Amino acid sequence: MNASTSAFSVRRAGRRAAGVALPLALAAAVFAPLRASAAEVAVASTTVSPSRITSGEQAIQTVTLAEPAPAGGVVVDLLDGNEYEDLTYWQATKHRATVPAGERSVSFPIRVQSATSPGTVTRLTAGVDGSVAETSVTVDPIDARVQDVTSFTVDKRIAVEGSKITGTVKLKSPAPVGGLAVDLRKTPYESAAVSFPSYVVVPAGATGATFAMDVTAYDRPRFATVMAALSTARQFAGVIGVPKKYSIGVLGPVRHQPGNVENFGAVGLGDLWHPFGARINLTSDTPGVRAYFSDLPDGSIPSGQVGAQFRISVDASVPAGAKVKLTASWVLGPSPVTTEFTVED
Known part of the structure; x- marks a missing residue:
């Protein structure tokens, strides 16, 4: 039973109950027209x-x-x-x-x-x-020779829970009368990294539009790939949400031979004050497994960032099924945080 059916049934039941308290002839005169109208x-x-x-x-x-x-x-x-x-x-x-x-x-x-x-x-x-x-x-489908989604960008790749990320889509040509809707989807579909509308309309005559994404990673760092699509034209952007607390998380499967979305994680600084940046040391409890910041050689996260992504390397000597604990230690900061993962193959 759907919501409207349920509501209608409740109204109809109420009318029957009220009719019990009225003389039969009067009840018939009052409620019969209403039942007929509803029918x-x-x-x-x-x-x-x-x-x-x-x-x-x-x-x-x-x-x-x-x-x-x-x-x-x-x-x-x-x-x-x-x-x-x-x-x-x-x-x-x-x-x-x-x-x-x-x-x-x-x-x-x-x-x-x-x-x-x-x-x-x-x-x-x-x-x-x-x-x-x-x-x-x-x-x-739209004719890609005439119209296309040429780019999709986000102003922040990493953002803290409760904040917003701005996405921008660009078209090859101005949108027609009535505007043009670009579909927005995320993978995995159920990811709690961010939430956003299912489409954004590029206004008539414009070649771009922006939309807001709400960061919802309340418990641990989370990752989602966001897609902007118009027929076969598809553009992608990866976004990471981190909780308000200091945290660490692995954001995909970990394998000996990683693919494009594997063997990486993120450290989130949350909303903790770090005006001079944050120096983070990453350590593993398993020989042959190493975590490192590929774009931050000394592990120093700038003051303007709320977190950073790191890579994970797994030596061939580490067996599949091995459970690994990673620790992120904030030098002169709060207590270390840990996460665990299993080497898949």
Whole structure:
């Protein structure tokens, strides 16, 4: 049972309970018209105009009821029919639309996620109390010769929990009338490093737009790859969130032969005051495993940074399955912090 169905059932049950306290004839006269009115609240149709768009473009969805909405209006549940939820459509609609009292229809702007192949169909449904209508919008990829996401940058690669990172997307050409939506996604999807909108709109005539990302790494350093996508055009930026406390964490699998997103971690200084920087020593309890700051030879994190990324090297002599403890010692700072990981292969 959905939320609107539940609410409707509660209202209907309340009317039945109230009717018990009234004379039968009066109850019939008062409540029968209301029940009849509620029974007529059904979705007759939903449409999208235009029914075919290019990735990033806006369309207008209309939901029409069989009868005018009663007092208080009617909340319509909106869903996409994709195998995986269309986060762009969710942000545009929040899965709800309200038909005002006395009206039969409501229209509202929508965006759906961009397509990577021609003729991609996104099914859309609108429902009220068990009545459902369906429509669809066909999405074509954008022509990369004309339009493209040329860059995606963040103003901070590492930020402390509770703060914000600003992302900036750039297009090859000015956005058309109605603006152009660039999809934003993160990997891993459930990462608690940062949160941000599911898309950002580049206004008509502009070639760029900014958006805010909230840092949510409350317990330990966390990492996420953020993607800005428009059809097959994709740009990536890696971001690290650190908690407000002094912390250390390994941010991916650790292997003997690492890939691009393996064998690294981060030390977070949090919101601790360090006007002269922070000297950090990294040590391992396992011979053959070493952690080091590749861009900070002496381990000194500048005063303007809230943390730093480090690399991990694993000698071939270290067996897979070995458990390793890393320690970050802040010279003349707070007590050391540790983290543990397992060498995967």
